[in-house]
Amino acid sequence: MSRFFGLSLTAGAFAMIAVSALADGHVTKAQEDAIKARKALMGVVSYHTGLLGSIAKGETPYDAATATAAAENLAAAASMNPSVLWIEGTAQGTVADTRAKAEIWTDWAGFGKHFGDLQEASSMMVEAAGTDLASLQASMKGIGDACGACHKAFRGPQN
């Protein structure tokens, strides 16, 4: 039993090394940097969305200036040109540590459309966030929908 377990682990370890070599074999420094930067951008998006969501749920007190700033920053993040971040050859399956589906590059216009949707929803949120809590709450769905639609179409499973 102990021997069998030992062999399993060894086979598992070999498999992991093989997969890792396959997945990382052709990653250039430029591709690695782009993947890191787009994850950072998603982190910026997630932070401001989370802050707005927390205000919408009443977990963070509503304050027009804070809510507006969060919405403005979200709009700025959504306005970024994805072409220098989702660069060729950085799809999930080709490289490790990314969930960017290959469909991003076969349907580039569709991918870009989601950024436009998020930008539009964020711009509406800028208006709403400065108005009152009820308006902010009513505008959360547009942002959630934009995020969800893009992730559904273009984000692969957890690595």
Add this chain to the structure above:
Amino acid sequence: MSRFFGLSLTAGAFAMIAVSALADGHVTKAQEDAIKARKALMGVVSYHTGLLGSIAKGETPYDAATATAAAENLAAAASMNPSVLWIEGTAQGTVADTRAKAEIWTDWAGFGKHFGDLQEASSMMVEAAGTDLASLQASMKGIGDACGACHKAFRGPQN
């Protein structure tokens, strides 16, 4: 000697625990999230600046579309409102894992001015990047100066 060394380590370990407790004692989830998000934003800034710098140095071939996209993204990052990212109570010394100097909050207008400077330099870079390599190269200094001036005034030493 070995005994002395052992005692030193122990004293050092206690000191580290004490400092860490002091530094992390009052960090809320909101503050932690803000610190992570502003680091992510700095990562986005650094990526696009690095890409432009690499084009300027001839390490990455000049291409008007790529260079323009990088400059636009840099301008978008610099346009963000820092008030929801550099939130109160998150200075170096008060919390761990940040290099944000306390001067940010005592000279908020001065801090914001640097964001404006980076935004201006990035907007000029958008023009230059779409023109030709020589123009891009000539506009790098403005970006470097904006980054350097802010870091000099408001970024503390490595933790």
